[in-house]
Amino acid sequence: MRKNDKLRNNKNKHSFRKKLLLESFLATLFVFLVLWLFFITIKISFKPFNYVAKALKEVQLTDMYFSQLQSNNVDTNIVLVNIEDIDRQSIAALIQKIDSAGPRVIGMDVFFVDRNDSLGDPALKKVFNTVGNKLVLSVFINPETKLPDEKYKYFKNVIYGHANLPNNENNTNVIRWFNPQIKSEDQPIWAFSAMIAKAYSDTSFKVFEKRSDDQEQINYSGDINSYLLLNHDEIMQKKNSELSFLKGKIVMIGYLGGQCRTTDDMNDKFYTPVNPVYYGRSLPDMFGLVIHANIVSMILTHNYINAIPSWLLFLVSFFIIYLHIILFSWFYIKKSIWYHLAAKLIQLVTFTAILLIVFQLFANCHLFVQTKYILLGIILSADMLYFYDALTKLFGKIFHVKSIFSH
């Protein structure tokens, strides 16, 4: 008698486990269906309320990594020089002075529009000729013609690179990507930072060229403090012998604020993932020149960010959500009083663990894992079980099928 009870119990347990796994699988499919509907709904019905879609789109947990957790490195190959508001003639004198110290590359993130300074323009032309191939100038590419504006072409025989950064019309997007090249009818125009990297190390540029992505995610090394920053007057006041530390370096010249390191100056300043305030409203945090410097650092150190393939992301997401649903279902059926508490605790622990794994992958393997689908799936799954339960009851009545949820 007892033996029979034991056997029946074992059989029931086995059958429950099988059903739990099967129904959890069905519930996972259901969660994915809801997720899919959720994103479709947002795309269609929330279009007039763009901020909802935008808020979801803007959330990237790697921002938390760049902003709060990133290693505090410095790049000593690059020196930044702030030109503040000096005129063309002073810029010419500055380039000449820097060139005399023997840097390997000089990058100028300054747009010289048309001929407009009778003293400064000849001085600039002269110094551009003297510096030669060592100099890379930035240029803005007209997004419609895919060509540099004619007005930028006054200074000829200079290496140009485009300084376009993908952004919205209000300049409020977070700069996470850049275009390695803009393809025009004649020939592709490479990014300003790519041209600087090419002039410094052809090997590094070839690696970058092989990736040939339309867009490349920027792996930020840090903020302005990661680079040695000098003001134009510091350079001009120093003797040539005191500038020997510039020898063999990349010197990037541009605008870094009227007064260095103030947050008040918003000219040529952008939002980046390095911003200490990584969610909600904040001030733009990084000057364009520092973004270019970060890209140069990335190319020279080959620290590119690689995204995991979509199919792998889908499989991993499905598996993780499936495991959660098995656990949630067990609590839902067997320990229904503790269901909510257990679900919240499980969500907290797994969120923490998943993000830690994602950050470790990002920091050590430069592998970017899109987490919003996994995390949203885990959040939804706890509540979707109620919906799934109701559905099983409905279908149970119609098709006379008994679910483990029908208790």
Add this chain to the structure above:
Amino acid sequence: MNKPGYQYTMKVFVIISLMLFTIGTKGQSGDYYMVFSTSGSVYHSINKQKSPVQRGDKFIKNNLLVVDEGIINLLDNNCKRVTISKKGVYSFQDVRLLFDKANSSLTNKYLTLVWEKMNESHEIVQHKAGVERGYVNDFFPSDSSVILSDTLWLRFDNPGRQTHNLEIIDDSAKLVYSEVTDSNQVIIIKSVCPWWSAGYYTWIIKSPGQREKDIFHFYIPDETERNKYKNEWNEILMLVKTLPESERNNILKELQDKYKWVW
């Protein structure tokens, strides 16, 4: 009695704890830090002598780093960086702690962040919605402060970095210290200060070409009194230890303002 299951659980627990809380690079800092870059008013203070910090300088043990309106980036011997922009006087040990925090492992940083975010309270802070014009007083320590630290840090208004004369007079009206400076602060360290003894002092700031002078007072207690205050302060610290950081800081600030203790 042998309990293999219990032992196994403990083993797993210890391993997981070690994995989670290991601090990767702690304790690797050397005997000095290198100044990578600096801007604004940042000074070394070595044996009472104050000098502006320059790129390439070494920050060594027994030195003090005074950050006023400025920013400094220091490097350790692994080329790891720490940025200091908060006003204050930093000892070598303070800087070492900042490096330890910055160089800790990603896991450690992440778990600390999670914990901080879980305990984050959203205080409403009042901000100025207007601009200032004119002379803004910024004197430290406030009048009649009790100096309990071994360092006397006097700060005063000098926005144009003009030459000012600082004088300190003891309670017998004897001039014990005089310095002409174009800075906005002076640091005096007890161990190298011949006149440092218990008593009341007056410090006077005179700006050139002006009749007005700013006069403040401070008091240095004797060792017994100092120890008494120190014990009281330690007791307070113990009492507020468990409070959230922001609440704790507010209470400590209020008490410091009330008793005018300067640590």
